[in-house]
Amino acid sequence: MKFGIFYELQLPKPWGADDERQLVQDALAQVELADRLGIDYAWAVEHHFLEEYSHCSASEVFLAAAAARTNPAGVSVPSM
Helix, strand or coil, rough: CCCCCECCCCCCCCCCHHHEEEEEEHHHHHHHHHHHCCCCCECCCCCCCCCCCCCCHHHHHHHHHHHHHHCCHHHCCCCC
C-alpha cells in the first residue's frame, strides 16, 4: 500500500500581503517532511478563478519546486 498527500492550496479571506507566499512555502515544507517520513507521492491540482478554493493555477511549477526538494519520482499532477 502506498500513501500520498494531495494539495489544493486553499486560502480563506481576508488575505494579508504575504499570505499566499507563506501558503506555498508551508506546503513545500510539508512535502519535504512527507518525503522524509516515507510518504510515497504528492499531488497538486490546478484550478483557475476560484478565489479561496485553490491558489495553485500552475501546479507543475509547485511540483517542480517540490521535486527540487525531494525525491522527484513521487510528484505528479492528476489528470481528468
